[in-house]
Each structure stands twice: as structure tokens, then as C-alpha cells.
Amino acid sequence: MAMKRIGRREFIKYTGRSMTLLLLGKYTNFPFPTPSTEAASVPQVKKECADGLATVADSRNRFGMVIDVGACIGCRRCMWACKKENNIPDVISPAWIEVFELPLGESVASHPSLRELKAGATTSYTESPKEGKWYLAVQCNHCDNPSCVKVCPTGATYKDNDGLVLMNYDKCIGCRICVVACPYSARRFNWLEAKLPPEEVNPLVPVRFLGVVEKCTFCVHRVRKGKLPHCVEVCPVRARHFGNLKDSKGEIGKILKANLSFQLLEEANTHPNIWYITRGRKWVKQ
């Protein structure tokens, strides 16, 4: 019995030592040091970028958007342009951008879904703006304190150096806790197979597979190449503005200085990067 007890102690001792060695190996690259793959230098190349082109996240940038709800006429061109640009299939409904039609003086109203819009298009470009209505476009706010990033178990969604909140679809396991955590309901889950005709697919944006979560990327494949997001580009009334918040002389900085602005659900403490301004209701007939 005495022999046995020593054996057990020794067993524990050796197990403990080998575990320590293993842990040491994991955190200090002992005994086979390898060069760190994550270079600390800026700009940083991320192979996991959503566009698959290994675009560069430049930390001199911090992207932000201003949406002028006074100017917005509710044409939904941003919505459709985004859908086409980012390979969003019909089964993702609503798409990444949603435009609410809201009555004046009230904040909440039901509105047609994307599918209904496709079928009948009751609020198409020709029919909006409607009298006594205003329009609120919402999408991912690329928050500075993103609750979706914090809860993600695999780091599939991450905050990049230039302020974009992006997705790595390979890491995503589809647990949907980010969808639950996002107070803006900006995230979509791929419930069904995406059916996109091959000729309509934008090769710069990966087509998402079954069972992963996706959301607005601020058109990462465009903005990191110095272009505007597609929704900003197509807006016929220039209700959308996009730029670098760190550039104090840039368009965004000027607009935010000159106008009163608000953000969505500020009480959620997410520090969103989309600001809303109302530069007079240009079109509303009272």
C-alpha cells in the first residue's frame, strides 16, 4: 500500500510537470520558437478580411457614416444597390440595409418587407416620399463598443484597426449569439441556401454559405481601396455621407461640426459610428 501511494504521488508530480511544460510551450513558443505571424506594424495585413482580397486595415482611418434623414426620400436605392453589390440572396430578408417609413410625430410603424417590396413595391422610388412620412435607413453601425464582438465564441466577428466590424465566415459556427446581442438587429443568419445566378455575383465579395451570420461591411472591399460604399454612391439625394473620422478636415468632420446629430439607441452604450442629421425636411409636405 505504501508503494502504491508513492506511485500515485509520483504520477501526479510527473503529470503536473508535463502539463507545465505543455502550457509553457503554448504561451512562450518553448521549445520550438516560431516567428510571430501577427506583425505589430501598421498598416496590418489581415488575411481574414471579408473581401478575400487581403485588404489592408489602415489604423490611420476610422470609418464613419452620416445619414441625413431630412434629405432621405425613401427610394430604397441604397438597399437594392447593397443587395447587388454584396451578393445578398433573396432568402436574406430584410437585407443588410433597411429603410423604415415612419409617420411624422410617431416613431414606429409597420412597413413592407423586402419580399413584399419585390412583389408590389408599394414604396418604390416613384411612390415615395409619401405625404406625412419620413424615412430612416438602418444598417450595421460598426460600433466602437460592439456587443456582437464580445459575445462571439470563436472571434469570427472582429473589430478591425480602421473601425470596421467584420466577419470571418470560416470561423463562424452559426451560434447566432451575435444576432441576439446586437441591439440594432443588423445581423442576418443564412437560414437557407443562397441562390444567386452566377452572372450576377460580384467576384469581390464572397457568397456566404449555409449556417453563417452576415451583415453590412461598409463595403470593405471598396472603402479600403479609397472608394465610397455603394449605398453612398447611389443615393440620388446625397442623404448619405461617408468618410474618415480621424481626418478633421474631411467631409464627415465638417458635417458633424455644422449640424446637430443623433445616434440610434445611444443608451445601448455601443458607441455606433453612424450619425443621423436632419438638415430640414426638404421634401415633406406638411
Add this chain to the structure above:
Amino acid sequence: MTMIRRRPDKVTQDLLRPLLTTGKAFNFIAALALVMFSLYVYAFYLQFIHGHGFTTRQSTPVGAVWGLYAAIIVFFIGISHVGIGVSAAARLLNLEYLRPLTRIAELLTLFCLPAAVLMITLDIGRPEKFVLNVMRYGRITAPFCWSATVISVYLFASMIYLYLSMRRDFAVAADLVPKWGRLYRLLALGYTDTKEERELHERTLWWLALVLIPIMVSVHSVYGFVFGLHGGRPGWFNPFMAPFFVLGAIINGFATLIVVVVIIRKVFQWEQYLSIQTIRNLGRFLCWMTLLYIYFTLAEYITYSYTPPAGEAYVIQTVLVGEFSPIFWPAMAALIIGFLLLLLNQTVFHSQFTLWITVAGATLINVVLFATRYLIVIPSLLRPLLPFPSGTYTPTLYEWGAFLGAIGFVIGAYLVFFKIFPAVELPLPGEVEGKGS
């Protein structure tokens, strides 16, 4: 390796009976469990090929991204909670009368945790990736990483605990069950049932039990955190969530344990070993815990419905008077009826204790607990904070089928276990006379 130096007593023979004979009922229930489990496999197959949208009727446009599956996961985790807990508490507090049912309770943990993992696999968008990705890229801030950690630790510790507590039985039964003799000898790993060995085992198990209790609490707290940490979800953001879930798990587990023990007692005719007094004690504990649960529920709903912010108000409205009221009010009524049944049967009229009333109360409480899980998950998800139209959610038959499948898995696992291993701890040589009541 002759470890049995005495003739097997009547009790041991009786307890080993299921290992030696197989009845028609066994085959029937095994087939039933297999059919039930195939429903799970079918749902899994459909989902894997066609996507979750095929089996889950997703609500438009944003709505309930977690549905019945999430409720089932919490339900199973809750049941698994108690098994090892009962056993560990019995050991730490020296509750000798619980000894005969400790193994049945431990198995509840051991089978319900994998059942919950089965449901998680079904719920997750990419089941082929989820274990690997969480292990490779796991992020410490994520509640799901905590849950993966605590579940695996709990499962692993429970297995060791169960094995250690079974080692003596392997040694004793090796000669009595010729069919599995070789397996038992292998598993006994040289244990010969001497006094010293027994003491060493007891001490190891005592320490293991001490470690298991906090792990057990953490498992269900983490599930409370999965829901309670989201500031952007009305009805969830609540520091109360973790203790509430632990309490829910305790009564859920005890209620299931009572039902399982009574069924096993009836099927194997072990009235003598799983005594009515033991079940009564379980029932009494369940009764007071249920009262505590009623109090917690009351506190929660009073807080939510007094002067809630808009989001909370909407959620509580759908539960109290809206679309979920047909679930909520019957569930609350059933909870109180279940409590009263237990109370009257266990304490007030204790001289005329009826076993079936306790079982009925426990079953009722189990159903209620499932309903409350559903009410925690769904209503909060249906109302986005931005002016999206609120969604609707109805579970599909596939989802219910998968639930049956997971239950089938647990039943099947019990059956297989009972055919291979002794279901009740074999009595020590000196205490045979003291068994039963």
C-alpha cells in the same frame, strides 16, 4: 483474481438480475428509443442538407433566431444539473439513505449532458465546425466559451466520479455476471475490495464531490449568463438570471430524478431497495425548492410589470396578456398545483403518503419548467428595438421531433447501461440487513 470470497447475498443477486435476464419489455422500449432517436437524426440530416430554415420556421423579418432548440438545451442542462449534485451532496452531508439512488442520479447527469450537446449540435449553424473552432479560436469573453468549458469539465469530472464509485461493484460483480466478467475485471483495474482500498476510494470521492459542487453551480450559472448578459435584449438583461437558472435546474433535476427513480423501482421491482422514504425525502426537498421558485418568479414578474421601460413592457405584455399568455397562465397554475400536491402529500397529510401524487406533482413541475424555458427564450427575441415589425414564432414538427429524439437518446442510454452495468450500488457485506424499509 478471486475477489469474491463469500456467497452473494440475496440483495446483490436481486440487484444484478437485470444483467442476467432480458424481458420483452426491454426490447420494446429499446426499439421505441431507437425510433425516437431516429427522429433527431432525420431532423439533423434535413437541416444539414437544406439549412436551418428548412426545419425551423424562421419568423420574419428578424424575430426569434433561437427557438425551441435553445429551450430544450437549457432544459436538458437543467436536468443534468442535479444528478451528480445529489450524489455529491449525499457524500458530503453523509446522507446514507440516498446511497441506493446515487447511481441513477449520476447517470442523469451523464446522459442529459450529451443530450444537451446533441441539441446544441442541432442548433448551431455549422455543426461540422463548432467544436474545432471553439477550441482553436475560443475567446474568453464569450459566454458560449464558458459554457463549452464548464460542460466539458462537468462531464469529465462526472465520468471519473461515476467510474470511481463503480469500481467496487465491478470487482464484486465480476464473478457473478459471467457475461461481462472480463469487462468488469478490466474496469476494476486490480481493485480487490479490501478495507484500505475502500477507505482510499471514499476519501478520493469525498474530495471529488467537494470539487463537483461548485462546477455544478457554474454550469447552470453560465447558462443564465448566456441570456442575462445582453444589454440589448429586453426581458433578459438581469443579474438575477444566473441564480434563477440554478434554482430552476435544481427543481427540474429533482422532479426528473423522482420520476426516473419511481419508474426504475416499478420496472425492476426494487421496492425494497429504493425505499419509499428516500423518494419522500426527495419530494420534500423538491416541494420547498418549488416554493422558492414560485417566489423568484413572482419577484421577477412584479419587477418587470411595474414601471418597465418600453422594451421590457412590450415583452411582459406579450407574456401576461399577449400571444404567450395561453402558455404562461396555465404554466403558473400548474406550478402552483404541483407545489400544492407535493406539499399536501409530503407534509400536511404525511401519514397517508401516496407515491403517485408525488410523481404527478414532479411531472407537472417538469412540464412547467419546460414551458418557462420556452417563455424565457422566445418572447424577448421577437421584438427588435428598432421599428422592425415584430416577428412570430411557432415550433415546427421537426423541432418537436428532435426533442423526442433527444429524450429517446437518454432512455436508450439508460437501457444500455442497465444491461451492462449494475444500476444500484451493491451493498457492503455488513449492511445487507439494514437495507430497505
